[in-house]
Amino acid sequence: MGSKNKRRTMIEVGADGVAVIAIINPPVNSLSLDVLESLKESYDEALRRDDVKAIVVAGANGKFSGGFDITAFGGIQEGKVQKPKPGYISVEVLTDTLEAARKPSVAAIDGLALGGGLEIAMACHARISTPTAQLGLPELQLGLIPGFGGTQRLPRLVGLTKSLEMMLTSKPVKGEEALGLGLVDAVVSSHELLNTARRWALDILARRKPWVASLYKTDKIESLGEAREILNFARAQARKRAPNLKHPLVCIDVIEEGIVAGPKAALWKEAEAFQGLLKSDTCKSLIHIFFAQRGTSKVPGITDRGLVPRRVKKVAILGGGLMGSGIATALILSNYTVILKEVNEKFLEAGIGRVKANLQSQVKKGKMTQEKFKKTISLLTGVLDYQSFRDVDMVIEAVIENVSLKQQIFADLEKYCPPHCILASNTSTIDLNLIGERTKSQDRITGAHFFSPAHVMPLLEIVRTKETSPQVIVDLLDVGKKIKKTPIVVGNCTGFAVNRMFFPYTQIGLFLVERGTDVYQIDRVITKFGMPMGPFRLADLVGFGVAIATGMQFIENFPERTYKSMLIPIMQEDKRAGEATRKGFYLYDNKRKASPDPELKKYIEKARSISGVAVDPKFVKLSEKDIVEMIFFPVVNEACRVFAEGIAVKAADLDIAAVMGMGFPPYRGGIMFWADSLGSKYIYSRLEEWSNMYGKFFKPCAFLAERAAKGAPLSAPVELGKSRL
Numbered sequence: 001m002g003s004k005n006k007r008r009t010m011i012e013v014g015a016d017g018v019a020v021i022a023i024i025n026p027p028v029n030s031l032s033l034d035v036l037e038s039l040k041e042s043y044d045e046a047l048r049r050d051d052v053k054a055i056v057v058a059g060a061n062g063k064f065s066g067g068f069d070i071t072a073f074g075g076i077q078e079g080k081v082q083k084p085k086p087g088y089i090s091v092e093v094l095t096d097t098l099e100a101a102r103k104p105s106v107a108a109i110d111g112l113a114l115g116g117g118l119e120i121a122m123a124c125h126a127r128i129s130t131p132t133a134q135l136g137l138p139e140l141q142l143g144l145i146p147g148f149g150g151t152q153r154l155p156r157l158v159g160l161t162k163s164l165e166m167m168l169t170s171k172p173v174k175g176e177e178a179l180g181l182g183l184v185d186a187v188v189s190s191h192e193l194l195n196t197a198r199r200w201a202l203d204i205l206a207r208r209k210p211w212v213a214s215l216y217k218t219d220k221i222e223s224l225g226e227a228r229e230i231l232n233f234a235r236a237q238a239r240k241r242a243p244n245l246k247h248p249l250v251c252i253d254v255i256e257e258g259i260v261a262g263p264k265a266a267l268w269k270e271a272e273a274f275q276g277l278l279k280s281d282t283c284k285s286l287i288h289i290f291f292a293q294r295g296t297s298k299v300p301g302i303t304d305r306g307l308v309p310r311r312v313k314k315v316a317i318l319g320g321g322l323m324g325s326g327i328a329t330a331l332i333l334s335n336y337t338v339i340l341k342e343v344n345e346k347f348l349e350a351g352i353g354r355v356k357a358n359l360q361s362q363v364k365k366g367k368m369t370q371e372k373f374k375k376t377i378s379l380l381t382g383v384l385d386y387q388s389f390r391d392v393d394m395v396i397e398a399v400i401e402n403v404s405l406k407q408q409i410f411a412d413l414e415k416y417c418p419p420h421c422i423l424a425s426n427t428s429t430i431d432l433n434l435i436g437e438r439t440k441s442q443d444r445i446t447g448a449h450f451f452s453p454a455h456v457m458p459l460l461e462i463v464r465t466k467e468t469s470p471q472v473i474v475d476l477l478d479v480g481k482k483i484k485k486t487p488i489v490v491g492n493c494t495g496f497a498v499n500r501m502f503f504p505y506t507q508i509g510l511f512l513v514e515r516g517t518d519v520y521q522i523d524r525v526i527t528k529f530g531m532p533m534g535p536f537r538l539a540d541l542v543g544f545g546v547a548i549a550t551g552m553q554f555i556e557n558f559p560e561r562t563y564k565s566m567l568i569p570i571m572q573e574d575k576r577a578g579e580a581t582r583k584g585f586y587l588y589d590n591k592r593k594a595s596p597d598p599e600l601k602k603y604i605e606k607a608r609s610i611s612g613v614a615v616d617p618k619f620v621k622l623s624e625k626d627i628v629e630m631i632f633f634p635v636v637n638e639a640c641r642v643f644a645e646g647i648a649v650k651a652a653d654l655d656i657a658a659v660m661g662m663g664f665p666p667y668r669g670g671i672m673f674w675a676d677s678l679g680s681k682y683i684y685s686r687l688e689e690w691s692n693m694y695g696k697f698f699k700p701c702a703f704l705a706e707r708a709a710k711g712a713p714l715s716a717p718v719e720l721g722k723s724r725l
């Protein structure tokens with residue numbers, strides 16, 4: 001018999017008197033309000049019926065529940081969807097109906113029990129899980145706190161320290177660990193799950209197993225004094241890790257309330273805090289990022305054609321340098337067979353050595369066993385010629401940025417690789433049409449632009465020329481998913497999406513410094529804004545050689561919007577080339593700790609005199625707000641150009657490019673989302689003002705001008721006709 005609410009839950013009563021209530025809301029059985037309403041109805045029915053002795057809660061299709069329906073948050077935030085009265089779900093449904101029921105219930109957890117999903121499970125009187133199930137409270141990653149009693153029940157089940165770790169990091173635990181922690185009561189295989197849960201529920205009824213209401217457990221909670229120490233330590237850590245974020249502190253306060261005033265009182269505080277956080281900009285931004293990240297692999301005109309990805313088994317990589325070895329590491333870690341080609345024995349040995357070192361660092365951190373290391377490295381073969389390229393499915397070229405060398409390589413690849421083989425380049429700046437000029441294989445030439453270190457950084461820019469076939473893009477999207485990268489599909493141009501946005505980020509720093517703003521002040525303000533490092537620390541990390549080479553590409557291609565400063569070349573001439581030489585904008589000690597260098601002044605003065613610029617007192621005392629805007633509005637301007645040219649199909653893709661490629665703070669929603677929170681009119685007016693005062697470098701692009709004139713958001717779609725894809 002099903003519930004009335006579109007059968008969002010299903011109730012089935014067996015001959016043993018156990019009612020199994022299944023949550024049904026594909027793909028992850030998320031908890032929309034009607035699912036929760038239906039769950040309550042099913043419970044009411046099970047409690048009413050005389051033939052039901054005990055209850056098991058499960059999720060359909062091998063997934064317990066992925067938590068509250070995140071798609072519903074938007075509607076609630078905008079006031080379009082009526083929100084339930086605070087505490088209705090956590091107190092009335094989970095505590096007063098499920099946990100206080102006079103019939104015992106057991107959660108049968110397979111697949112996922114996340115957020116509200118785990119909170120339902122914790123309100124049951126016992127939990128059985130499979131070994132692979134993931135259990136966690138990841139709400140903080142959405143700018144929220146658990147809102148269905150999780151802040152109270154998790155500490156009481158696993159202890160304060162572990163529960164804080166699980167909530168503050170948003171990381172789930174698997175079945176076996178959950179068992180060790182006391183979060184679940186038994187771990188069994190999926191095919192034994194339901195029967196074990198049924199028996200367990202009957203055993204509780206017969207008092208052969210304990211009937212536990214997690215909310216009132218006390219054995220895992222420390223005394224008030226000890227608890228306060230643990231909570232204060234967590235507060236200090238949270239402030240240090242994310243000084244701009246309030247919700248981790250709110251979460252700790254709500255946990256503390258439970259210890260001070262009791263769990264039932266704290267449920268009300270939790271409900272109130274949850275409603276407050278739901279309205280915050282942080283929450284709106286992080287929810288935007290959640291969907292934007294999932295949206296990058298949905299590419300109009302490509303992934304909607306019904307194409308099935310071909311199986312890529314063997315991949316060849318050309319070049320065993322930093323990039324090539326990182327890409328090889330990422331691939332073998334996901335079980336791809338890889339051949340690494342170099343030009344001589346010495347380079348080959350060094351390349352393989354780098355891959356081994358990447359894996360060894362995982363072994364050292366305890367993330368990989370020695371046995372797994374051996375198995376993984378056995379997937380890699382080094383070669384010096386093209387003989388073994390006859391059966392490769394994909395090649396990724398990762399040699400130095402030299403056009404004629406790349407052209408020769410692609411001409412060779414066309415000769416030696418099978419006709420189905422995907423020919424990808426990891427170039428970060430060079431036009432792919434140029435690279436493929438000496439071949440007739442334009443339809444299978446694509447860009448696979450990884451970010452360094454390639455086995456760690458999560459972003460993959462997939463570059464599509466006008467000729468690249470959609471099948472090749474679909475194949476590459478599939479490889480990207482298998483190696484756990486977030487892909488963004490972009491059009492072909494100098495710098496693609498990420499490096500196009502990075503360029504003004506560094507350039508404007510140089511502009512400000514020549515006019516008197518302090519290098520270290522700029523880095524401090526930008527780090528405070530939420531970037532992992534400011535433009536000067538970043539230039540040191542990347543190295544001045546790379547910074548100059550990339551800069552040259554931009555000067556050649558976009559001369560009208562380049563600020564030409566000699567500061568970096570002058571420093572490089574004096575053998576200061578960044579962190580690798582222990583001297584750049586900062587000085588580096590043995591442990592690579594950066595400290596300011598008073599000597600920097602002399603280089604800045606020299607650069608100033610070459611540019612013919614004098615110190616302007618206004619720039620010496622620039623406010624933090626002005627520094628942030630002067631650094632980031634030119635980045636927004638470039639992002640607008642990238643979007644208007646159709647290099648990126650969706651503004652949300654640029655948000656992901658900024659967050660994952662540049663380190664833009666996700667809690668600000670990405671570059672375009674953040675810009676829209678300030679308004680196109682405001683950004684336009686400031687750029688226009690600076691452009692009049694300081695030159696074309698700041699000139700707002702036509703797209704930005706048009707959107708500002710209409711008062712339209714920058715992230716609204718561009719008419720399809722204009723797209724370059």
Ligand SMILES: C[C@H](O)CC(=O)SCCNC(=O)CCNC(=O)[C@H](O)C(C)(C)COP(=O)(O)OP(=O)(O)OC[C@H]1O[C@@H](n2cnc3c(N)ncnc32)[C@H](O)[C@@H]1OP(=O)(O)O
Nearest residue numbers: 028030066067068069070071114115116138146147148294
């Ligand atoms: C009151 C409560 O305390 C508040 C809450 O419960 S807040 C919600 C807490 N839950 C979460 O944060 C979990 C979020 N989801 C995830 O982390 C991951 O999606 C997952 C681990 C569940 C599955 O990951 P994976 O298998 O890689 O699939 P993924 O592509 O992410 O998701 C599959 C689909 O389910 C959707 N989805 C996942 N979780 C969802 C949720 N909680 N609500 C709505 N949709 C969800 C995704 O958007 C995606 O949709 P799409 O196919 O249309 O793009």
